[in-house]
Amino acid sequence: MGMVFNTLYNLTDIWFAGYLGDDSLAALSIAGSVFFLLLSIGIGIQTGASAMIAPEVGRGAMHDGTSQIKEWVDNIIGMAIAFSVVSLLLGAVAARPLVVLLGAEPHIEPLAMEYLWVTLAGSIGFTLSFAAAGALMALGDTHSNRNALAIGFFANFALNPLFTFGLGLGVTGIALATVTIKLATAFYLLYVLAKRLNIRIRPAFDWPRWQALLKQVLPASFNMLTIVLGGFITVALIGQFGSQHVAGYTVGLRLEQLLLLPALGLNSAVMAIAGQNMGAGHNSRVAETYQKSLSIGLVMALMSVPVMYFLSPLMVGFFTDAEAIRQTGVTYLRIDALAFYAYVVLFQSVAVLQAIRKPLFPMYLGIARQLVIPALINYVLIVVWDYPMVSMFYTIVAVVIGSAVIAHFYTRREIGRLP
Incomplete structure (x- = not known):
């Protein structure tokens, strides 16, 4: 439910x-x-926070003064602050060239940069929210993040018109509302985390712990980076057909993410439960958790695919009347519906592998699935052979289905190897 509100939040911005x-x-x-x-x-x-803390919970650290958990929390928060600084510095150098690379016309570029400067300045709110949410998830608390995201959605619905139209800030107002809410969310989640553990959180730099954290965080971050880069390359290629098609693809993608959110919520639960079971030595339950997640995910797919296919014109039309934007969004949703359950399988496979501290395979698969294979195929199709834009959507479907099959059998093998 929290992730549903998070995507509704993003859709509100688009609206x-x-x-x-x-x-x-x-x-x-x-x-x-x-x-x-x-x-x-x-x-x-x-x-990374969930992967390191959940086994400690499974070993009973919640009942021995939480000293180990406190050390992990302090170092996770310290790393989150450091990562936000890195994001800001990279953004200052790379944001404008990337906007141009994505096909922003001269009249679009200043509007895009308005949004980016504000959100980059407030990136610490995003990273601290992620860190606190991961720690709470490992402790079995998903309610606090859900509540924060739900309140954030309603606050965004109020602040967006106030900043955007009431104060006349335009796109800057949309960004300012987001940064304000994310900072408030971070403070709230950190307060809940400190109260739940009865500790005072102090950002820490303990190099041995940072090394252990980075072994989990960097593959997961790189996996996410490949996902974003894959979308980035897709947007760059779609941008050759015009920025309105980019807008249509983005609207379709956000709506698809809304339908996939129950599966992503399942993904978070699987990661926490599998990690706790591994920490407690109940490895047979890791396999049981994975199998049940696939069954639940199948039910989700059977409910969501018809919505994705038949109601896509209505959903996309809610955001725009422009024919090019609407047509691109509907086309993407209807084609990508073919891969819906494959996404579910991928999510649960990655969650289990990360929970049992096997994060490298998801990273390698992400590089191939999100970056190398679609980039090569789509470049040849669009740039070399001059195929229509819709061919890219079929490439996405084929690659996702193939990756899901590989991830499923690899995950089963790794679960079977647990002692």
Whole structure:
């Protein structure tokens, strides 16, 4: 439910950008791709926090004064702050060239940069939120993050029109609302975490712990980076057909993410439960958790695919009346519906592998699935052979299905190797 509210939050931004005009909608679509590319180095913090703390919980550290858990929390927060600084520095250098690379026309580029400068300045709110949410998830608390995301959605619905139209800030207002809410979310989650553990959180730099953390965080971050880079390359190629098609793809992608959110929520639960079971030595339950997640995910797919196919014109039309934007969004949703359950299998496979501290294979698979294979195929199709834009969507489906099959059998093998 928290992730549903998070995606509704993003859709709210897109909705208000649409009211500012098609140029603002295209600018926000391009800027969002750049921002998440830069932020991806910090997104792995959530996975790393859960991977390191959940086994401690399984070993009973919650009942021995939480000294080990406190040390992990302090170092995770320290790393989150460091990653936010890196994101800001990289953004200052690379943001504008990346916006241009994604096909932003001269009248779109300034609008995209308006959004980016504000969100990059407030990136610490994003990384701290990820860190605190990952720690709470490992402790079995998903309610606090859900509550924060739900309140954030309603706050965004209030602040967006206030900043964007009431104060006349335009795209800057959308970004300012997001940064304000993310900072408030970070403070709230850190307060809940400190209260739950009865500790005072102090950012720490303990190099041996940072090394152990980085072994989990960097592969997860790099996996996320490949996902974002893959989308980045897709957007860059779609941008050759015009920024309105970029906007249509972004709207379709956000709607697909909304439908995939129950599976992503399942992914978070699987990671925490599998990690706790491994820490407690109940390895047979790791296999049981994985199998049940696939069954639940199948039910989710059977419910979501018809919505994705038949209601896509209605859903996309809610955000824009522009024919090019609408047609691209609907086309993407209908084609990618073929790979919906494959996404579910991938999510659960990656969650289990990260929970049992086998993060490298998801990273390698992500590089191949998100980056190397689609980039090569789509470059040949679009640039060399001059195929239509829709061919890229079929490439996505084929690669996702193939990757899901490989990930499933690899995960089963690694579970079978647990002592």
